[in-house]
Amino acid sequence: MQDIARKAGVSSATVSRVINQSGYVSSETRKKVEAAIQQMDYVPNSQAVSLKTGSSKTLGIVASNFSDTMMVLVRSFTLAAQQEGYTVTFYITDEDKQKELDVLEMLRGKRLDGIFLLIRLNDWSAIEPYAKYGPIVTWQRVDSNHIASVYMDQYHAYTLGLEHLYASGCRSIVNLYSNSHGLNTKSRIKAYEDFCTRHLLPVHSADLFMGLNTSRDGERVAQWWLEQSVKPDAFMTSSDSVAAGLVTQAQRLGCHLPEDFSVIGFDNIEISRLLDISTIDYPVAKQAKNAFALIFHQLTNREVFLEPLDFQLISRKTTKN
Amino acid sequence: MQDIARKAGVSSATVSRVINQSGYVSSETRKKVEAAIQQMDYVPNSQAVSLKTGSSKTLGIVASNFSDTMMVLVRSFTLAAQQEGYTVTFYITDEDKQKELDVLEMLRGKRLDGIFLLIRLNDWSAIEPYAKYGPIVTWQRVDSNHIASVYMDQYHAYTLGLEHLYASGCRSIVNLYSNSHGLNTKSRIKAYEDFCTRHLLPVHSADLFMGLNTSRDGERVAQWWLEQSVKPDAFMTSSDSVAAGLVTQAQRLGCHLPEDFSVIGFDNIEISRLLDISTIDYPVAKQAKNAFALIFHQLTNREVFLEPLDFQLISRKTTKN
């Protein structure tokens, strides 16, 4: 910067003003400075800027693993952030609690301005203290005054799916849950229990079908179904990936859907459209967009627009009617 | 840092030594300093460190858009980088040449230590000059002394697929190419032409099937096939995504594979396994790992191990035999 200041015959302060379009600078000197910048092929050192301003213009997105749904989140969040000049760094904690804490530390270390936490590993009590170093927004539901969430209650969305199955004649529905400790799962279990009570149906235990996340998991469930003497007539799944595995494996095993059993996915990502799987359209991309908006708001105090979150059932070919 | 130096009764230099485990420091003072760090809950400002050291310990991964294959690359690259203490930032250029240049500028601006470029938008001549500011490794093939590549020639892999189709009786093969300007596509066209010459088959024009990247594109091809009076009996695709769209739409339209026509995907990602699509297992994850290794090597001069790259045909149910 000194070099170009010298070349333009001004001081580095003026160069700074030109670059940041701040303060007064005559259009004449501005021209000179800009010319010098061009000639010397100068580019500001962003580390120095960050050190001075105290902001890295970088946001972190943290996930414990990788799934198609998360990719949608990453994509949408990144796009929104780029729009406002933020850069997004992606961290895979790989089920390692320490790694999650490491990322949180980066908030303190000024490496990150904010964090979008998809799936947490540590207790909220361990995460919450970091909120004072920068905005943390989570995808999962959380009870905290310091951590915002783009969470959307799954109770009603899930109920919608269950009622759709009931209306099409299903009376023995099995629920495939993902992580057992999440509040989303709790909501779903509650929705299922209420549903059973409402229709005087027997409630089956939830424990058997926990921790199902991938298409491989779904495939195993198809196998399981075949081996049962008393077979359920429908599956509510936690994600389209699981549903996709279930559906394709069932077809491989000679089953016909929805005659043999019905399946409802969750999230409405590409694969469910491809495979004609009925699913709940859950506004994942909008959640990510809102996550950025919330972080941006906390960072800048600027007004932001939050997309309304809604869901709907998309009836395709793995459910009757 | 001054604060904790004061608290420990030493100078900031000593604190720095303790933190970086560099230079001499008696175990006694080290204890004191560490205690102070604990108590004051101190964490170094990474921007200041970066400014001083000239390295941000951050790598960029640049893609023009999002596809399943790229997600595999991102995942594998990120994991490898995290292993060595690097952080990975993800940039979507969204087909915008300027955005790509912006990322390249970050290399100059010291925001990025290195770049893994998946799909380039600008001419190599515009990209190459940036290599002097930091390592650039590309996924695509490139002829440059300054830009390394984890590219793997697709000629032989593609030929393998074509010969498999020929052996199973296909004589009228249509190639679905992705981007028309890439060297990969050129290799594939060459492979196809040589294949035709070898077997005395007529060569069809390549122009018709360029720019096919997504499952939607694949679906359109299925529709196209149905409308032809003289129908080809096989498709070689540029990715499993395209193949997946083609296969599912064909089934929707009442076609039977591989009786009506054969399909071979590319990359062997999850969806091809799910849909039983024959494909070429292409070592995408290894390429990403190597990309990091190459960058790491240029950055640190340390010895690195490069995974050998190989491919194979995975025969599933969209090809005969």
Added chain:
DNA sequence: TTGTAGGCGTTATCAC
């Protein structure tokens, strides 16, 4: 083994 001090490349507060 430890301390002093200069500088990394900016931004921002003053004077002028």
Added chain:
DNA sequence: GTGATAACGCCTACAA
């Protein structure tokens, strides 16, 4: 309008 100059928080010769 513009120019000194003091931080920002850290690392690292060089001295002691």
